[in-house]
Structures are given as C-alpha cells and as structure tokens.
Amino acid sequence: MNLESLGIKLPLFPVSSVGSFPKPLSIKKARAQFCSGEISENELFEVEKEATRKWIEFQNDIGIDVVVDGEMYRGDMVAYFAERLPGFEVGGFVRSYGNRYYRKPIVTGKVSWEKPLTVSWWEYAQSLTKKPVKGMLTGPYTIMDWSFNEYYNSRRDTALALAQVVRREVEALIAAGARIIQIDEPACSVRTDELSLVVEAMDAVTRDLSAYFLTHICYGDFEKIYPGMLDIPVDNFDLEMSNSDNSLLTCFKKQPFTKDLSAGVVDVHTHRIESHEEVVKRIREIAEFVPLKQLWIDPDCGLKTRSVKEAKQKLRTIVDTVKELRKEFH
Amino acid sequence: MSEKLYAASHSHYPRIGESDAHLRLRRAYHQKDKGKITDQEFLNIEDSYVQDIILEQESAGLDVVTDGLIRWRDSISHVLQNWKGVHINGLLRFFDTNFYFRQPIVVDDVKIQDGWLQREVQYLVSHTSKRAKFVLTGPVTLASLSKIQASQYKDGDFCEEIARNLLSRIDSLLSLGVSQIQIDEPYIVKDQSLLPVLKGFLGDIRKSYHDRAHVILSVHTGDIASVYSDLQDMPVDSLLLDFTYSAKLPEIIERDGSAKSLGLGLLDGRNTKLENKEDIFPILEKLLPRLPSRGNFLSTSTGLEYLPRDRAYNKIERLASLVAEWNNES
Numbered sequence: 001m002n003l004e005s006l007g008i009k010l011p012l013f014p015v016s017s018v019g020s021f022p023k024p025l026s027i028k029k030a031r032a033q034f035c036s037g038e039i040s041e042n043e044l045f046e047v048e049k050e051a052t053r054k055w056i057e058f059q060n061d062i063g064i065d066v067v068v069d070g071e072m073y074r075g076d077m078v079a080y081f082a083e084r085l086p087g088f089e090v091g092g093f094v095r096s097y098g099n100r101y102y103r104k105p106i107v108t109g110k111v112s113w114e115k116p117l118t119v120s121w122w123e124y125a126q127s128l129t130k131k132p133v134k135g136m137l138t139g140p141y142t143i144m145d146w147s148f149n150e151y152y153n154s155r156r157d158t159a160l161a162l163a164q165v166v167r168r169e170v171e172a173l174i175a176a177g178a179r180i181i182q183i184d185e186p187a188c189s190v191r192t193d194e195l196s197l198v199v200e201a202m203d204a205v206t207r208d209l210s211a212y213f214l215t216h217i218c219y220g221d222f223e224k225i226y227p228g229m230l231d232i233p234v235d236n237f238d239l240e241m242s243n244s245d246n247s248l249l250t251c252f253k254k255q256p257f258t259k260d261l262s263a264g265v266v267d268v269h270t271h272r273i274e275s276h277e278e279v280v281k282r283i284r285e286i287a288e289f290v291p292l293k294q295l296w297i298d299p300d301c302g303l304k305t306r307s308v309k310e311a312k313q314k315l316r317t318i319v320d321t322v323k324e325l326r327k328e329f330h
Numbered sequence: 331m332s333e334k335l336y337a338a339s340h341s342h343y344p345r346i347g348e349s350d351a352h353l354r355l356r357r358a359y360h361q362k363d364k365g366k367i368t369d370q371e372f373l374n375i376e377d378s379y380v381q382d383i384i385l386e387q388e389s390a391g392l393d394v395v396t397d398g399l400i401r402w403r404d405s406i407s408h409v410l411q412n413w414k415g416v417h418i419n420g421l422l423r424f425f426d427t428n429f430y431f432r433q434p435i436v437v438d439d440v441k442i443q444d445g446w447l448q449r450e451v452q453y454l455v456s457h458t459s460k461r462a463k464f465v466l467t468g469p470v471t472l473a474s475l476s477k478i479q480a481s482q483y484k485d486g487d488f489c490e491e492i493a494r495n496l497l498s499r500i501d502s503l504l505s506l507g508v509s510q511i512q513i514d515e516p517y518i519v520k521d522q523s524l525l526p527v528l529k530g531f532l533g534d535i536r537k538s539y540h541d542r543a544h545v546i547l548s549v550h551t552g553d554i555a556s557v558y559s560d561l562q563d564m565p566v567d568s569l570l571l572d573f574t575y576s577a578k579l580p581e582i583i584e585r586d587g588s589a590k591s592l593g594l595g596l597l598d599g600r601n602t603k604l605e606n607k608e609d610i611f612p613i614l615e616k617l618l619p620r621l622p623s624r625g626n627f628l629s630t631s632t633g634l635e636y637l638p639r640d641r642a643y644n645k646i647e648r649l650a651s652l653v654a655e656w657n658n659e660s
C-alpha cells in the first residue's frame with residue numbers, strides 16, 4: 001500500500017533498522033535476577049521499558065526516519081510468539097551447531113490468537129517519538145518451519161493456520177495506529193519448493209489490510225528464489241546487501257526489482273565499523289538497479305549480536321552517509 | 331538375518347536432555363574449553379555418555395545400534411578434521427535444516443591421518459551386544475560441502491581423492507567387528523554428476539569387505555524419487571531411504587520393486603509427532619512384497635539429533651514396537 005495514502009511522508013532514502021538492538025547489561029542482569037526470583041516480573045518489565053526508551057531516544061537523536069522498538073523484551077524471534085500462543089508447547093533442546101542449543105517449540109493443538117502480543121510495546125514506543133514506529137512480527141512460514149508439528153496434517157495446513165494468527169496481530173497493530181508493519185520470513189529461501197506456500201501464507205496475513213508491509217529475509221540462497229520471491233505480497237523487501245557484497249544485484253540485473261527495497265548496507269556480524277566511503281559505494285551501486293524513490297537504507301539484519309557501542313556507530317554511519325547523499329540526489 | 335523386518339537406528343542421536351545426567355556432556359565441553367578438566371577427563375565423560383546412548387537404543391528395542399555420532403561436531407568436519415591439507419572453517423547450513431556444520435577448506439594435497447576414527451569404532455563395537463553400525467559420510471557429500479582452494483583438484487578429482495583416502499582406512503575399521511557400514515550421501519539428491527565416483531567407491535568397499543559387513547547406502551534430506559533408479563545401480567546390500575520428502579516414492583517402489591533390501595525411513599526423524607500403525611503398516615503391506623524377502627528394516631528418515639532427547643527416545647521406542655507388532659502379525 002502506498003505510504004502517502006496512509007498519511008506518511010518520508011524523505012528520500014528513508015533510514016530504518018531491521019528490528020533488534022543489543023540488550024544493555026541492565027537487562028541481562030535483570031533477567032538473571034528474575035530467573036532466580038530476586039525481582040518480580042513487573043520490575044523486569046520496568047527495566048525493559050527503560051532500555052526501550054533509551055533506544056527510541058537514540059533513534060530520535062540521530063535522525064532515523066522509521067523507528068523500531070529494539071525488541072528489548074524478546075529473545076528468539078519464533079519462541080517469543082510460540083511461548084504466548086495457545087496451541088504451542090515449549091519443546092526440549094535441539095542443537096544448532098557445536099555446543100549450542102535452542103528450545104524448539106511444538107505445535108500440539110489448534111493455534112489461536114487470544115490477545116495482542118506486541119501492541120502495548122508498539123504503543124509505548126510510538127508514544128516516545130513523532131516518527132512512525134514499525135510493527136514487528138515473525139511470519140507464518142518461518143514460525144511453522146522453526147517448530148515441530150504434532151497437530152496439523154501438513155506443513156501447508158500449519159503455515160496457513162499460523163497465518164490467521166499473525167493476521168489477527170496485524171489487525172490489532174493497525175487498530176492501535178500502526179501503518180508500517182514488518183513480517184519477517186528468514187526461513188523462506190531454505191526450501192525453494194515451498195516458495196509458493198510462503199506467498200500463500202503472506203497473502204492470508206496481509207490481504208485487504210491497510211498498512212505498508214515489509215518482509216525481512218536474510219542469509220538465504222536468493223539466486224534460487226529470485227524473481228519468484230517478488231510474488232510475496234508485501235510492499236518492501238528488507239534484504240542484506242553488504243553481507244553478500246551486493247551480489248544480489250546480479251539477480252536484479254537479470255530481472256528488475258519491482259518493489260521497494262530496504263537495502264542492508266552494513267554487516268551485522270563484524271565488529272568493524274564500515275567507512276562512510278564504503279556505505280556510499282554500496283548505495284550508489286544499488287541505486288543503479290533500484291529507482292531512488294523505492295530505496296530505503298538499513299543494516300543487513302538485527303543488530304542484537306553487536307555491542308551497544310558498535311550498533312550505535314553502525315547506525316550513525318548509515319544516517320550520516322544518507323544525509324550527505326540526499327543533498328546530491330535531491 | 332532371518333527376521334522378517336528389523337528395527338535400525340539411523341545414525342545420529344541427541345546429546346542433551348533436561349536432567350543433570352543428560353546435561354553432563356554439554357557441561358564437560360564448557361569445562362574443557364575453560365581448561366577446568368583435562369582432555370582425558372573429557373574423554374571419560376564422553377565415553378560414558380556414548381555408553382548411555384548405546385544402552386538407550388538397546389532398551390528401546392532396536393536391533394541395530396550406532397554410537398549416536400555423539401563425538402562428532404557434525405557429519406562433515408568430523409570426518410575430515412586432522413587430515414593433512416584440510417582446515418576447518420566457518421559455519422554453513424546443513425541442507426534445509428536449522429543445523430550448521432563447519433566447512434572444510436582444502437588448501438593442499440590431502441591425506442587421512444593414521445588411526446582415523448579407530449578408537450570410536452572400537453568403543454562402539456565393544457559396548458553393545460546388538461549389531462553395531464558404523465556410519466560414515468560419503469565422498470560425494472564430503473567433497474561437495476567442502477571448499478576447494480587447492481588448484482590440483484579439479485571437478486571430481488577431490489571426490490576421488492577422498493574416496494581413495496577413506497578406502498585406505500576402512501579396512502582396519504571393519505576388522506574391529508562392525509556388522510554394518512552405512513555410507514550417508516544426502517548430496518546425491520542435489521547433484522548426480524558424481525554418481526560414477528560413488529559407484530566405484532561402494533564397489534571397492536563391497537569387493538573387499540562384503541563377507542564381513544553389510545554395506546548400506548543412505549540417502550536423505552531431499553526428494554529421492556528422481557534418483558531411485560540410479561540408486562538401484564549402486565553396488566550395496568541395502569538402500570536406506572528418506573520417505574518424508576516424496577509422496578510418490580512408495581508408488582515408485584511399488585511399481586518398480588527393488589533388487590536390494592531396503593531400509594524404510596518411514597518415521598519422520600525431524601518431527602516429534604509419533605507415527606502409528608495406521609500410518610506405517612499400509613505402506614509396508616504394499617512395499618514388502620516388492621522387495622527381497624530378507625534384510626529389510628524400518629528406520630527413521632534421518633538421524634534423530636533434530637529432536638529433543640526425550641522425543642528421540644519415544645521415536646525409537648515406537649520404531650521398535652511397530653517392527654515387533656509387524657513381525658508378530660505377519
């Protein structure tokens with residue numbers, strides 16, 4: 001959906017973030033205290049709110065155009081929803097690599113939506129800024145792919161049931177006033193034979209709803225799902241361009257990119273802070289393939305794995321670079 | 331093998347659970363990394379953990395057990411680590427799973443090291459009263475998932491080099507008394523160009539050792555329907571097949587039959603849902619008359635490390651009870 005028709009006006013190259021920011025030590029400490037029973041859930045909540053407030057303040061200060069709440073209150077992007085939705089059980093440990101494990105949720109019953117899961121955080125974040133705040137959700141295909149299923153007959157049935165749940169959350173965000181909503185589908189490039197299911201499920205989430213939708217896909221085999229992925233019914237694709245050294249552009253060369261693009265221009269997995277020149281070069285290269293009016297700028301992925309200092313430096317580099325480029329392209 | 335159908339462990343098994351006893355290997359890794367226990371102390375803990383996993387398979391009622399590949403970091407880097415000319419590098423996704431392996435980088439002429447896998451196979455054989463299966467990733471998958479930087483290896487050369495090296499050591503492993511050797515080749519579904527190398531490799535194994543061990547080729551984590559006829563040409567005693575990707579596979583086997591005994595990977599190794607008699611027996615009824623009368627077995631579609639420990643146990647227990655019931659009824 002067109003942003004202007006939603007009453008939102010953004011500058012050239014709107015700057016945003018993928019979603020998560022690093023959690024300050026205060027949260028890690030409060031989490032540990034909450035787990036050992038030293039503080040109440042409410043006290044933990046206050047610490048998370050304070051950390052959220054500081055991240056909004058930072059985004060306001062440096063001039064980010066589309067703000068995120070930073071996900072101070074979330075852990076894993078699938079578990080956050082699975083732990084709160086009827087129909088899911090918390091599963092046991094599964095190994096992801098080396099000596100690293102995570103808990104994989106299990107669908108054991110009919111999944112349903114009872115009450116908003118992210119709306120009060122969105123409202124809180126929006127109350128602290130005049131800039132639009134993105135609603136941030138995980139997509140139905142990814143929740144399905146990252147969970148076990150003991151209830152539905154097929155992967156498709158599971159994804160489509162989850163789509164109805166995610167849709168209810170989208171409706172609640174819209175009712176609260178959200179106009180820009182990001183629905184992440186990082187799993188979507190893993191099984192290329194299921195791309196049509198990703199499209200079908202996203203359509204069930206977004207159809208006929210009045211908001212500007214984005215989806216974030218990362219670290220995937222884009223060559224295998226491009227241009228088919230353009231059928232996913234969202235307005236804006238948030239993609240990593242720097243991790244892949246702009247290699248996605250070879251895809252765009254073969255077949256034009258038809259949607260808006262949030263181009264990730266800093267790597268979230270290195271400590272190194274990109275130089276102004278590097279970021280300018282990346283944006284210029286991308287601008288050859290994507291019309292300027294369709295181009296947003298952000299980091300490759302969530303910044304939660306960086307230190308607070310690194311994350312802030314990377315965001316500042318983006319904002320400063322974009323401010324310079326706006327003068328030139330204006 | 332006189333029984334009608336036997337129950338076999340696929341390959342890997344979870345190495346972590348919820349209880350202290352089930353967490354002790356994970357803790358030992360941390361302690362070893364921090365230098366709090368010696369390598370020998372770690373090995374003692376690892377040995378006892380492997381013993382537990384073997385006992386767990388026996389108590390579930392499996393006829394063929396593995397060591398759960400508990401000592402393996404992953405199925406790629408464990409096999410090639412410590413080879414001359416190979417470095418182990420960063421993480422890559424293992425097919426479409428959420429598990430990541432470390433990628434081997436080939437920098438020079440490669441050579442397998444003396445004593446390769448000797449101790450772990452010896453341990454397995456001497457700690458079970460059941461038939462012991464030695465599982466090994468095949469040369470096609472190893473070569474295809476490695477990064478080759480050494481210019482002397484072109485196209486299929488590296489695969490042949492791996493095959494030669496593996497063959498030079500397999501003899502001493504089989505002489506330890508394993509009943510079965512299973513070569514895992516999931517990559518064959520993605521790329522069939524190296525099938526001739528695989529055929530040569532399996533032929534050499536079978537020529538030398540077929541009187542001593544039963545040779546199995548295992549293909550999983552992809553749709554096998556298109557390679558089923560190629561697999562029939564492979565010089566092995568049995569094929570172990572993943573049925574979870576292809577709705578057509580049972581039809582194809584029913585139509586074409588099988589000259590080799592089959593391992594029927596009908597229980598989903600990647601989902602916690604337990605299969606019932608109603609899910610499995612109708613397929614057995616259709617397929618078994620089309621197979622050789624002996625040497626067929628029921629198994630999971632993949633190794634079980636994708637499941638939490640308690641669910642993996644439920645899965646092998648169900649596998650064994652389905653086989654017992656089938657053999658009783660028929």
Ligand SMILES: [Zn+2]
Pocket residue numbers: 018186216217218219300301302
């Ligand atoms: Zn990402």
